[in-house]
Amino acid sequence: MMNTRSLRFRITAWYAGLLAGTLMVFGASVYLGLERYLDWTLQRTLVAECRTIATQLLSQLPAKDTAWLATEIDEAYAPEVNGLFIRVVHQNTGVVYLSGTPKDGTFEPWQIPFPRDKEMDGARKLQFESGNRLLINSMTVVTPAGNRFTVESGAPYHQIEVVLHGLLLTLAIYMPFVVSLAVAGGYWLMRRSLQPVDEITKRAEGITSTNLSERLPVIRSGDELERLSMSLNRMIERLDNAFEHINRFSADASHELRTPLTILQLELEGIAQNHRWDGALGDQIGSALEETHRMSRIVESLLAISRLDAGEVKMDKARLDLGELAASTAAEMKLLAEEKSIGLHVHAETGVHVVGDRVRLQQIIVNLIDNSIKYTQVGGKIELRVGEEGNNAVLEVSDNGLGIPAHALPHVFERFYRADKARSRATGGAGLGLSIVKAICAAHNADIKVSSQEGRGSSFRVELPLMPVFADDGASAALREI
Ligand SMILES: Nc1ncnc2c1ncn2[C@@H]1O[C@H](COP(=O)(O)OP(=O)(O)O)[C@@H](O)[C@H]1O
Ligand SMILES: [Mg+2]
Structure with missing residues (x-):
């Protein structure tokens, strides 16, 4: 039971860990891939912008003036509205166009430094104190008229960040949800598929040498x-x-x-x-x-x-009063006890009805009392009790004799087992008496237990199912009247 539970937990934990790990790697690669893709797209847009300004506007410059250029750019791109940065610098005369401060005020165009030599014809990232970032692409252009310009076009990184944050949030919300759903489902599946194992374990525990004809449940799962x-x-x-x-x-x-x-x-x-x-x-x-x-x-x-x-003996089972049987058997054995000056006291309730083979049940009582007499010193005391406990009739033979050593206790019902061979041989026993008692008990669905303390005495207790009330003549007559 314990083992399948821990196996269940272990496999589920592994499964959950593996799934969470896979999802994490998947999420990270989606995030990074998307970031790179958006970055690349933005950069290409900026390059295209620079190129358009150079080929369509700057090429006409000596003919048109810078005011015309400013109107054209503002019309085409509306940098203030779109939060863009555009700057055109002439090699000799300096800045010929600079976009205005964007509406959202993320940056001040005049504060943006000019590109250093190694930043020419490429992209650079600027970070402001407010945390906003700007991606700027610069391009050197030589017009057909021989003028040299530097065109810069920039866009805030902000939009990319919004998309990436959105993705991150989605992953953070859905990943635990998906993992816990998968774990719960996995655990449930595992429990279902391991349930038969629990069943087999339980049944296997109950199989001993006496019920070897029983079989374990076969799970028709084909696996x-x-x-x-x-x-x-x-x-x-x-x-x-x-x-x-x-x-x-x-x-x-x-x-x-x-x-x-x-x-x-x-x-x-x-x-x-x-x-x-x-x-x-x-x-x-x-x-x-x-x-x-x-x-x-x-x-x-x-x-x-x-x-x-082997179950070959045909039991002559009939209703009988165990208390009465015990009392009469004890009376027959009284002489044997008196020979050793042992007191044999009987406390037997009458009317303790069981179904059994009279001769064999008597043999149980005889063997137990015989042992008590044999293994109790002269002047000892034996008590025979019969009573009812729950659904069982209980027969108990106790003595204050030699007792059985703890190491011998589990073996006394084995064939030919004698706790003290020398002493037992002298008294004529072969170590088969209790084996017979045990076998008769098994044939009556009865249970036998022994408790003993060396030097203090022993007690053998037989629990036999009481005869069901409905089979009792008086009671069934009473039932019929109702
Ligand atoms: N009442 C008892 N007191 C002490 N020892 C006992 C008692 N009953 C049984 N035993 C121990 O259990 C062993 C097995 O009992 P049993 O099968 O009747 O064999 P036997 O009586 O032939 O020796 C005995 O040899 C003895 O050591
Ligand atoms: Mg015996």
Whole structure:
């Protein structure tokens, strides 16, 4: 969950950064390109102006006078109105024409310096204190009559700046808007396309060895996600097969061992009965017989677990009162507890109805109490509680015995696991009791938890779904009356 979220954020952030960067570069090149283009256009206009003045007006000069020139230029260009600067200088007599102060007063024509030698026949930029700028083009002209003039024509830069500012403003307003729109859209798309990944993750978390028959949802998108979900499913299928294989093996192995073991047992019993052995040989036969009994129990347990795990056992499920079952089972085991002077106290509510296999549920209680007796010192205390909590029936077996070390706690439900091998062997356990309990719980949709403190005692807690009320005879009769 966390990971896809950060992936989503990371990709969106990259995407936004890339987009903003691209737009920025794009905006900058548009700005610079436009600036150069406008600059170039203005300059060409000024050059054309100079040329027109030279060819059409100055060429007639000796014939016409300077007053005529002034009227012609003012008429043609109206420099004051248009904010233009025009100056014509004769090589010998000096200024023959100078435009007036423009209406907007951006500059004073008489203050404008003459072009230096290297500025002749080219453009120059002037900056005034007011911040206004003027682009001036100057041109040297020799008339057919042999007179030499310098013609200058200038226009304010202002118009170009207005256009560029407008562009800048547009970019500044629209760029964040476009970027945020694209980011929001991108994030939404990303979320939509990654949603199936969240789903797969959630489902995959829930798959354990007990529900390997389940499959992940396959996204029919025809892309990488579909392939991923399909190959994950194939992997789960292979695991499922492998697990089934293992289960089959232990079921088959224990099944095959059963018959020879029974024969061996019968043979030994026959020998023990038909001959009156005395001394050492009698003892040996007795102990061999005991070992075959032990082996038989292990094989039976193993077979039971394998079958339960494989779901092969047909449960004889019926409605039963868990409180009553616990009380009667505890009563049967009281003697066993008393042998070790252990007090077995029962606090069982009656009427805690569940649906289950009576014999198997009883086995859970027997195994748990049996463990408590085995792993509690003489004079200890065992408590058996049955009650209801929410929609569950709760059965709890607690003792104040030896307890289970923290490192062993996660393993007690594993097959053949014993926290203290030496001690457990002496008490006759093979480490299969809790595995059976766990398998029966699984077959009843029940949950089992253990908590323990070494030296203080242990507590096993089984939570079993209560029987739904509508299936209860009394209640459904009452419902029918309504
Ligand atoms: N009530 C208990 N108190 C202390 N340890 C326990 C208790 N119940 C189970 N255990 C530990 O869990 C192990 C597994 O229990 P189980 O599967 O019943 O095997 P077994 O009883 O044959 O040893 C035991 O060997 C023991 O170490
Ligand atoms: Mg046991």
